[in-house]
Amino acid sequence: MTQPLPLSQLLCFALYSASHAVQASYKPLLDRMGLTYPQFLVLTLLWETDDQPMSRLAQALQLESNTLTPMLKRMESAGFLTRSRDAQDERQVRLRLTEKGLGLRAEATEIPACFLAQSGLDPTTIRSLTDEIATLRDRLRAAQT
Amino acid sequence: MTQPLPLSQLLCFALYSASHAVQASYKPLLDRMGLTYPQFLVLTLLWETDDQPMSRLAQALQLESNTLTPMLKRMESAGFLTRSRDAQDERQVRLRLTEKGLGLRAEATEIPACFLAQSGLDPTTIRSLTDEIATLRDRLRAAQT
DNA sequence: TAAATGTAAATCGTGCGCGATTAAATCGCA
DNA sequence: TGCGATTTAATCGCGCACGATTTACATTTA
Structure with missing residues (x-):
């Protein structure tokens, strides 16, 4: 048995906190559109x-x-x-x-680009990260039988 | 300007949907503990x-x-x-x-391991994915001035 | 030491998420 | 044709999240 991981190293918490952080960064832009x-x-x-x-x-x-x-x-x-x-x-x-x-539509579809800029990560990293997370999600859903 | 991405390729949605999927996979185990x-x-x-x-x-x-x-x-x-x-x-x-x-404590700290098994990903991948997502989150928080 | 400033929780209202149940429309099949 | 099974939304209750405000306590400063 391995030692229990601290919260800061749990994937579940990384996803939870990152999802909230993304929503917070979108918020001012979405607020303007109601x-x-x-x-x-x-x-x-x-x-x-x-x-x-x-x-x-x-x-x-x-x-x-x-x-x-x-x-x-x-x-x-x-x-x-x-x-x-x-x-x-x-x-x-x-x-x-x-x-x-x-x-x-035009205004809103710009938001992911603003977000990308805020993140400071390059588009390639963003894409592969997106794919990895989506794969994880799909595997969990599949296991959820 | 690039074409707007479909929902399925947005990092924000990957995080949103993966976070929900993780919570759903934790749920039966957490339910037992109330x-x-x-x-x-x-x-x-x-x-x-x-x-x-x-x-x-x-x-x-x-x-x-x-x-x-x-x-x-x-x-x-x-x-x-x-x-x-x-x-x-x-x-x-x-x-x-x-x-x-x-x-x-003992029972609950096993959950991330069960989760890892369900995900079908190896521990190394899980760790680097966790780090990348945490980095993204921290950069967004920092930009949130 | 009294007033201004700052900080930690609590409170209130709104919008998700989701388990559980219900209602209505459609489909399948004898 | 009719009746049970299935599908699609709607409804209800509860627990987060979070903006905005309030209250209580502590600290700073005049």
């Missing part, structure tokens, strides 16, 4: 593909209706998107960007 | 050094009193630790492990 960080993630998906069912966002973000439903309602009231039942399958809720939601 | 994930982080710090002021935990976790106060009260009611005002400086709240809190 977005929270998870809402920014939702819009990022809709900027890639507009008019998606909620179930697809849930899949991509690994979030469930108990998180997404109230969040999307707030985004609808704020005027970023519309929610409407699919005519073919009334169980599904389809999400569509409004003009306001579309209008934020 | 702990939440942030509570496990608090205990990890107290297992390293018992009898700390709340301000030191706040510094280590980068959390503030608005998060920690209610959380520590819950942990106190659950019997994991005690909270008491420091006699020398009545502004401070000192945290001490109870027998129950101490008793979880």
Whole structure:
């Protein structure tokens, strides 16, 4: 048996604290647009593909209706998107960007670049780090059977 | 200008989703002990050094009193630790492990090892990944002036 | 020593995340 | 065709996170 690691050397804490630090660094930029960080993630998906069912966002973000439903309602009231039942399958809720939601795209997609600058790391390092973390995440999800 | 990246290639989302995946993989083990994930982080710090002021935990976790106060009260009611005002400086709240809190140490410090096994990554990779993520976090915090 | 300054927790409100449950629509199959 | 099983959202409760403010105590300084 090895000695227990201190918090500062735990991968779980590195991820936890880094994720919070990233959200904090995004915050001033998102505030100007009236977005929270998870809402920014939702819009990022809709900027890639507009008019998606909620179930697809849930899949991509690994979030469930108990998180997404109230969040999307707030985004609808704020005027970023519309929610409407699919005519073919009334169980599904389809999400569509409004003009306001579309209008934020150019400004918002600059944020990851600002973030990269703030981090002081070069793009290649950022890319490989992203891949390694995504691989870890996918393996954990797969093990979660 | 480069093209905007899809969500799946954003470092911020990799961190966000991996952090959630790690917490999900810890959950069944923590549930058995009656702990939440942030509570496990608090205990990890107290297992390293018992009898700390709340301000030191706040510094280590980068959390503030608005998060920690209610959380520590819950942990106190659950019997994991005690909270008491420091006699020398009545502004401070000192945290001490109870027998129950101490008793979880051996079992809980095994969790990161289980996690490592689940991840399917070798210890060396885990360590360098942890370091890289911590470096990124620290640079972002430093830029956050 | 009294007033100004600084520091540590606590409090309040809002928005996630998620377990558990419910409701409604669709699908599958006898 | 009809009825059980499945799928999709919605709802409810609780525990973080965090901005903003307040309270209590300590320290500095006039």
